[in-house]
Amino acid sequence: MNKKAIFIISIAVNILLGLMFITMLPGALSSLQFEYVEQETIRPDSIRDYLEREDYGIAASLSRPIRGGADIAKENADYFILGEYAELMFLKEVFAKAGNADTVRSCEDRISAIRNEMSEYGVILDKIDQSVTNAVRESK
């Protein structure tokens, strides 16, 4: 193989490596910056799907990072807040029965704050309320 052929091959390899580098760099940078809630298992579209399926319990548990102080992208915040509402409604019954009066009060404050903030989702919030009422079996 003459020198010219080797040179042409090396240029081709360089172009290939350059393309690989340029293609992979954004992915590597964004994977360094990903937020906890952006992980595969907690994708906001999953929460939206569960809310649409009226599967409020799973939406509640998937939204839990918001209660742990995770940063949520503004465009996904509504789904997480709806899930937070569902979880607070569920836990409020437990705190009430356990006698955690202060915690019940702060749950109620947050629940009514969400009700006010998310008035456009009133129908969903009503359904979540109903789902918790139906879930309580203590008196059945």
Add this chain to the structure above:
Amino acid sequence: MKCSSCGAEIGLTDKVCAHCGRVITENAGYRADLNFYKKDSARTKKKVRQILSENIPMVISSFVMIVLLIAVIAVLYVKGNAYSFREDAARRDSVKNYETYSVIIKDYLDAGDYTGFAAFEENHSIAEWEEPYADLWLLCDMAKEYAYLVSAVESATMFGPDARWYNPESYVRDCRSAIWDFNFEFERRLSDIDADPYRDYIYDMKAKADIIMEVYLGLDEQGREQYFASSDIQQEAYLEEVLIHE
């Protein structure tokens, strides 16, 4: 060497003696060799320069290839280890913010909000297995089991009027398994829990798990005793009855 006429010291390449002016013939061989080597050296230098100039593009290309190869390997390494890099950075942050985080953790615990605590612990990559959070390890472990139980009961009980159940049996199985896991871990670690500085919170967690079973699964104290005394199949049958058929 010395001049054969006057005896003065002369150089190997001198053509005449600087003292007596005699033309020196004895070193003619040396001078001829010197001229040959000078010309040969110049020829070699020229040849080297020519070879170098012919290969400069190849050298540059090879250098670029090495740099690109290193860059691609570095990007692959970063991509493959991004999660651990970020986790390590978050852990360092959690150690740096220990005082602030401790106050927040205490607020969660005092409120009895153990799912919130578990979420906070996970979101902030708190390494409960090392200092300064080492005393939290048992509490964190139990809070994770508790959060799993809460998630499973929520998932199995909270549905809207038009909900679509794709696989209700799996909800029931998860629910039974989460309840069993939490209670098994609690019983198994009872002696550790009694010696733990956060035992009151763990006992409160257990009390809340019992309340969840009572409120959402209809199992009061007597019901729980019967439930835990029954086999896995009977437990699953009970949960199916309560969660699916009712």
